[in-house]
Amino acid sequence: MASAVTQTSPGGFRTFCSLPPIFRWRSHRELTCLLAAVCLLMSWSAADQQDFLEDFLKQEYSLAKPYRGLGFSSFSQWDLMGTAMVTPDQVRLTPDLQSRQGAVWSRIPFILRDWELKVHFKIHGQGKKNFNGDGLAIWLTKERMQYGGGVVGNMNQFTGLGVFVDTYLNADKGQDRAFPYVSVMLGNGTLSYDHDHDGRPTELGGCSAMVRNSIYDTFLLVRYSKNRLTLMVDVDGKQTWRECADITGLRLPSGYFFGASSATGDLSDNHDIISMKLYQLTVLRTAEEEEEEKEVTIPSVDHMEQFQVEVQEEGMSGVQFFFTLLFSILGLGVLVVVGLIVYDRWKQNRRKRFY
Numbered sequence: 125m126a127s128a129v130t131q132t133s134p135g136g137f138r139t140f141c142s143l144p145p146i147f148r149w150r151s152h153r154e155l156t157c158l159l160a161a162v163c164l165l166m167s168w169s170a171a172d173q174q175d176f177l178e179d180f181l182k183q184e185y186s187l188a189k190p191y192r193g194l195g196f197s198s199f200s201q202w203d204l205m206g207t208a209m210v211t212p213d214q215v216r217l218t219p220d221l222q223s224r225q226g227a228v229w230s231r232i233p234f235i236l237r238d239w240e241l242k243v244h245f246k247i248h249g250q251g252k253k254n255f256n257g258d259g260l261a262i263w264l265t266k267e268r269m270q271y272g273g274g275v276v277g278n279m280n281q282f283t284g285l286g287v288f289v290d291t292y293l294n295a296d297k298g299q300d301r302a303f304p305y306v307s308v309m310l311g312n313g314t315l316s317y318d319h320d321h322d323g324r325p326t327e328l329g330g331c332s333a334m335v336r337n338s339i340y341d342t343f344l345l346v347r348y349s350k351n352r353l354t355l356m357v358d359v360d361g362k363q364t365w366r367e368c369a370d371i372t373g374l375r376l377p378s379g380y381f382f383g384a385s386s387a388t389g390d391l392s393d394n395h396d397i398i399s400m401k402l403y404q405l406t407v408l409r410t411a412e413e414e415e416e417e418k419e420v421t422i423p424s425v426d427h428m429e430q431f432q433v434e435v436q437e438e439g440m441s442g443v444q445f446f447f448t449l450l451f452s453i454l455g456l457g458v459l460v461v462v463g464l465i466v467y468d469r470w471k472q473n474r475r476k477r478f479y
């Protein structure tokens with residue numbers, strides 16, 4: 125009885141493994157079966173971890189190696205602009221030189237509802253830390269191929285989504301965050317990106333990410349589904365996504381264009397896009413969710429006021445206040461000393477005149 129149980133317990137798998145001996149060596153056959161079993165188990169557990177039923181790469185919205193005909197072939201789905209150029213390993217938006225602007229824009233209006241964009245990029249240059257700039261941006265906007273608007277190689281008052289990888293701190297009071305800083309903004313055609321304050325007034329969310337001159341591959345992921353936008357980064361070589369921003373109630377019209385752009389100023393860096401891979405997500409919706417997600421014509425965020433931050437123009441930080449006070453006291457001291465010396469001389473001169 126016991127022997128019968130051991131013979132039948134592995135069931136179908138064992139039957140499969142003892143099928144006609146195609147393989148000459150028993151050990152190989154067993155090894156193959158073991159490998160097949162491991163693969164099967166791994167794919168099951170991987171499927172369990174997925175939030176979505178399935179996702180697949182959409183070639184027409186993706187930019188990846190080899191960049192055949194990119195920018196000049198009529199078959200290409202992308203256009204280049206400004207200093208952007210294709211090399212075998214990357215699309216270089218700007219070289220590490222001053223005052224350059226470059227971009228790459230999709231030619232095809234984007235119409236998918238649930239998606240994920242994975243961007244592999246690289247920012248590197250000769251400049252010392254904090255002597256580099258300005259960063260790059262990823263777009264999904266109504267407008268495309270716009271130039272020189274002072275927003276990281278794109279126009280201002282854009283309509284749609286902008287994800288900024290800002291490598292240079294412009295604002296005077298930047299102690300609240302470390303740079304490089306990744307952030308999200310939703311433009312509606314009238315909102316302006318405030319370059320001098322690194323986009324703080326219109327920022328919906330963001331995080332610091334050490335993406336410059338990194339020894340690791342740097343990635344960011346934008347996921348959009350059911351009016352919810354999630355931004356994640358993978359920049360420390362751990363192959364895991366760290367959440368950077370999570371915005372609900374974000375309504376994005378369809379028919380917009382993907383793009384990536386960059387600009388350098390007095391300070392520069394190489395800004396490279398290695399790939400932009402767009403995955404379609406398969407998501408189930410309830411009837412209420414369908415109702416909730418009506419088509420929109422202007423991008424908007426529910427309860428916009430919660431994101432509004434005060435940009436302080438006046439006032440000083442503690443350190444600034446301390447030094448201002450210190451120098452004021454020192455300055456006053458010097459004035460008093462100079463005053464005394466002058467008074468002394470004047471008194472001596474007066475005496476000389478008297479005698």
Ligand SMILES: *[C@@H]1O[C@H](CO)[C@@H](O)[C@H](O)[C@H]1NC(C)=O
Pocket residue numbers: 312313314315422428
């Ligand atoms: C864009 O958003 C701002 C701030 O929420 C709002 O004041 C403005 O009216 C909006 N513009 C359009 C065209 O909807």
Ligand SMILES: [Ca+2]
Pocket residue numbers: 258290291292293294319322
């Ligand atoms: Ca900046």
